[in-house]
Amino acid sequence: MKITKICCIGAGYVGGPTMAVIAKKNPNIEVTIVDINEERIAAWNDKDVSKLPIYEPGLAEIVEETRGKNLFFSTAIDEAIAAAEMIFISVNTPTKTYGKGKGMAADLKYVELCARNIAEVAKTDKIVVEKSTLPVRTAQAIKSILHNTGNGVNFSILSNPEFLAEGTAIQDLLNPDRVLIGGESEDAIESLANIYGSWVPQDRILRTNVWSSELSKLTANAFLAQRISSINAISELCEHTEANVNEVAKAIGMDSRIGPKFLNASIGFGGSCFQKDILNLVYIARSYGLNAVADYWEQVILLNDHQKRRFSDNLISTLYNTVSGKKIAMLGWAFKKDTNDTRESAAIYVADHLLNEQANIAVYDPKVTSKKVQADLNYLNTRTAEENNTLVKSYNDPYETSKDAHAIAIMTEWDEFKTYDWQKIYDNMKKPAFIFDGRNILDKTEMESIGFEYSSIGK
Numbered sequence: 001m002k003i004t005k006i007c008c009i010g011a012g013y014v015g016g017p018t019m020a021v022i023a024k025k026n027p028n029i030e031v032t033i034v035d036i037n038e039e040r041i042a043a044w045n046d047k048d049v050s051k052l053p054i055y056e057p058g059l060a061e062i063v064e065e066t067r068g069k070n071l072f073f074s075t076a077i078d079e080a081i082a083a084a085e086m087i088f089i090s091v092n093t094p095t096k097t098y099g100k101g102k103g104m105a106a107d108l109k110y111v112e113l114c115a116r117n118i119a120e121v122a123k124t125d126k127i128v129v130e131k132s133t134l135p136v137r138t139a140q141a142i143k144s145i146l147h148n149t150g151n152g153v154n155f156s157i158l159s160n161p162e163f164l165a166e167g168t169a170i171q172d173l174l175n176p177d178r179v180l181i182g183g184e185s186e187d188a189i190e191s192l193a194n195i196y197g198s199w200v201p202q203d204r205i206l207r208t209n210v211w212s213s214e215l216s217k218l219t220a221n222a223f224l225a226q227r228i229s230s231i232n233a234i235s236e237l238c239e240h241t242e243a244n245v246n247e248v249a250k251a252i253g254m255d256s257r258i259g260p261k262f263l264n265a266s267i268g269f270g271g272s273c274f275q276k277d278i279l280n281l282v283y284i285a286r287s288y289g290l291n292a293v294a295d296y297w298e299q300v301i302l303l304n305d306h307q308k309r310r311f312s313d314n315l316i317s318t319l320y321n322t323v324s325g326k327k328i329a330m331l332g333w334a335f336k337k338d339t340n341d342t343r344e345s346a347a348i349y350v351a352d353h354l355l356n357e358q359a360n361i362a363v364y365d366p367k368v369t370s371k372k373v374q375a376d377l378n379y380l381n382t383r384t385a386e387e388n389n390t391l392v393k394s395y396n397d398p399y400e401t402s403k404d405a406h407a408i409a410i411m412t413e414w415d416e417f418k419t420y421d422w423q424k425i426y427d428n429m430k431k432p433a434f435i436f437d438g439r440n441i442l443d444k445t446e447m448e449s450i451g452f453e454y455s456s457i458g459k
């Protein structure tokens with residue numbers, strides 16, 4: 001099928017950057033991104049591209065170049081679906097917070113709503129592409145809804161999982177290790193392969209069956225997260241011995257079978273994908289009675305929870321077993337650098353733990369708003385919004401954030417943190433002044449020579 005118009009449902013961290021790059025590389029295809037969230041669409045349409053709802057290096061430039069030419073953002077969902085030959089489903093699939101599979105399974109209600117919407121509106125044949133991370137066999141559910149409720153039009157379902165990482169999304173999209181397309185209809189697969197083919201070499205475009213494609217996405221994220229939990233487990237052992245986790249990571253990473261990437265010990269992984277996808281994998285394995293498989297992968301999450309808890313426990317015990325009434329400065333709130341996304345960020349859980357101990361928290365993140373910090377804490381439902389508002393303050397500058405603080409906790413590896421005047425920060429803190437470097441980004445010798453009591457992960 002010749003594709004002239006694409007509709008993407010969901011203008012989020014996946015849909016936004018992916019469609020911007022598809023539009024840039026396919027000037028003859030009209031790409032419309034739709035969303036039910038009017039505020040979000042308005043932000044995508046803001047003349048000032050620094051106000052886009054998503055911060056991603058390089059994204060604003062591409063949006064500026066393509067928006068209004070062949071890239072459009074709209075809330076007119078039905079019209080965009082009706083007009084397009086190819087529809088991407090790029091809506092969120094959070095972990096269920098209710099009912100069967102609560103806390104484990106993916107909540108597919110948004111995906112199902114999309115499928116029903118497409119079935120209702122479509123008058124011509126469509127290729128429907130699942131882009132959101134979904135449990136294995138979701139394509140089957142989408143297919144069943146489309147075929148049973150549609151107006152007799154022909155739907156081809158493809159699975160095209162996204163492998164981009166936030167913070168490097170544009171680079172990952174422009175130069176992907178591979179593009180994965182799972183499907184039954186060869187014609188539909190080739191239609192999508194042609195779109196990617198405008199910039200991705202054909203040998204990097206893999207064609208598989210739908211279920212392999214769906215499972216590959218969960219497996220890739222599970223393997224990546226497993227590496228982090230593995231190095232984090234070793235980091236705790238390092239702290240009890242004379243070993244240094246950075247040295248261990250370097251030594252093992254030089255083995256070409258292991259490789260050097262994704263071996264940074266940290267406060268624990270966050271983000272919208274790792275935990276959700278592993279929980280999904282665990283849930284699916286258990287639902288087939290594969291308890292050994294489920295238990296194996298569940299450990300990756302349990303170790304990650306342990307790592308976050310261990311960080312805050314260590315901070316509390318170092319501050320003489322009490323943080324009550326003490327100001328703790330948190331540098332970074334995003335789950336990693338170069339993004340304004342805070343989903344599952346370790347900072348949220350560490351802050352919550354410290355707040356249980358009655359700490360006062362000061363937050364500075366270059367890209368995260370105070371409103372977002374409060375919303376993240378309120379979502380946990382541990383205390384009232386008023387309490388969170390009183391105990392947690394956000395600042396626009398790191399020096400104010402750390403003034404009179406007893407300790408600094410580094411939660412995100414933003415590059416700018418390395419460039420601060422740390423002497424000035426030290427001078428304005430309570431003494432002894434502590435740094436808990438959850439990202440191992442500062443130099444221990446330098447910090448100690450200033451006078452800080454410095455500790456990091458795994459050293």
Ligand code: UDX
Nearest residue numbers: 162163164165166262263264266269270271273335336
């Ligand atoms: C991940 C996958 O990398 C991507 O392919 C998939 O499409 C979505 O999920 P993302 O969550 O955006 O991407 O970021 P990623 O770079 O994978 O980092 C996830 C978390 O792991 C972050 O909190 C990061 O700080 C942490 N991390 C990463 C470590 O703690 N150590 C590392 O060595 C690498």
Ligand code: ADP
Nearest residue numbers: 010011012013014015035036037091092110113
């Ligand atoms: P992701 O990281 O997967 O892109 P986001 O939460 O950033 O997740 O984006 C998902 C977007 O999908 C949100 O902006 C949300 O408003 C939108 N969305 C969810 N359900 C629907 C729907 N039925 N129709 C249109 N948009 C939807």
